Amino acid sequence: MSETPSPSLIVNNNILLDVVSAVSGSTPLSHKSIRELDDLRIRQILENNGLAPSVYPLLTRQPAGGDGDAARFFKSQYENALIHKDLCVNMLCELKSRLCAGGRVVIMQGLALAENIYHEPMSRQMSDIDLYLPDNNGLQVRRVLAENGFSSYGSYTNLWYRQGLCIDLHESLWGEDRLPYRRYIAPSMASGVKPSGLVDGYYIPDNTLAALHAAFHGLKHGFARAVWMLDVLMLWNKGYFKGIEKDGAGGRLQACALGYLCDKGLLNSDAYPPSQSNKRYGKRITAARYLLRYGERDGVGELVLAMLCSTCIRTVVYFLHSVFPAKDVLMQMYGKHSGPGLYFLRIRALCRLCLRVVR
């Protein structure tokens, strides 16, 4: 029996994909989508998916698009995103001399992407500042943050807050500090960083690492928010995926993420022909794409990553240690969403996959 998604889900999905496609510059925003922006529920969905700030520059290109209630809403979202970015940049500049004294501090995710691909008049919603510390300078950075009025999230000293701004510290690029078996899917070649132009004194990932990390981050969260699809699509359009070797873990991450965009109709076979995808791990990548398509929740990301391990034994080990990890690790990673619901979601997605294989 095939499952038919409810009409509201289809509408939501369509408008999200339409906005992603329009923001990436592939197609203009359709008139139908523009009309739907008047719906408060649609605005909320776009906001939850991190796309609301990106809509305003699209609306200003429409005749009389800058007027009306919807335009006002998206304008305020756009302004808030720009202000948030500026506040983050100011805060990093203020802490520069102390934070960067003990080693390199690499800005990842939102702020790095803002520098790389989301130049004004574009704007990307960010929730926190992700800092990667490659030189074992975690202790020193934590001390500086504590001295400068930041407070940690309870005993968990990777998240730091001050006046509504949040810093998320990462001591490994692919999360091996939390889930050691992430090393099975960690690309071996990508560790390149370059000095940041936006925030002097800090570093950002080079093009290849930025692309790989965006693909990894999207897969890790099962592309639960549309903005992660947009990141990958924008990086693909910029040609940042070109330097990634096909056979390694990076190739599998790339093939799975871009394949998923093809499934969603955001990339067509001319842009990403099947010949470019990873043939050696084709079945694993197909399974991962299936999980993404029918999971589409934060929780299925680890299942997808398990599928992308290079051998069956590794997949099993990853399942045991990372897909169903210890409770404290789950709490750190998913906070209040780490209850039995997450296990249920993962088991259900696995059962669906098994059924699919049997058929």
Place this chain on the structure above:
Amino acid sequence: MKSPSIIIAIAGMPVAFSVGSQRMLRQIRARYRGYVLRSAECFLSLECFFGRESFCKGEDIQVSRLPGGAWSIRRNNFECRWEGTRGTVRLYPSIYAFDGLLRVVLSVLAAGSGKIIMHAAAVGRKNQAFVFPGVSGSGKTTVCRLLKGMRILNDELVCLGFGKRGRVEVWGTPFWGELGNGPVHRSALPLRAVLFLKKEKAATFVRNIDPVEAVAGILRCCCVFGTDQEQIKSVFERASAIAAKVSCRSLHFQKDAQTVRREILRLCRI
């Protein structure tokens, strides 16, 4: 012969104007009564010339910083230019043209001296002030009317700056809205809270807001003319500093004096 001067000090920023016309001088004295000083070290001295020509098309204000550091301000009824602390202004002989000029000059001077001019109402109580920022129609004058009896600093335009030990302070201005001319408040009051106004039909309550929203709300109500990067940066930094130091909330209010007053008194006690 040098024209007689008048010094107008708003928000601690004295500006001297040499005005040749006795009639205009009388009007200015009457309009800014309470803000006129006999002598002060002025931020800026402007020599005024009056003419009935149109200085530029449309009502838009054009503010620009010229390469040498001079400022140029133009509107259909005035044209002003200054460098350092001295300059000249040509304007239509009307108190409204002078009022418009003074607002723009003050906003430029404020940004240069770490203050911001803001579209907001402000009320004082027990040596502390509450600021209600909002664009036209957001309910600034309504709230002032509801809080009758408290010390109304202004219902349209106030100045925010930093005093001793980094304390955020509020100054009233002579630029009133629908309330017309109100009492003169030349000294600053410490700012207790910034309350963004939201009209409600059924209830009055106060909500905490995200710091990013607070900065965005302050910036939306700031009077910034022109596109000078330095000026915009200064205003942004002041706005984020105010949002960081002062409690910023949203006041959802219905037109009921008792409930609004109760919420403000509750905030006074916190």
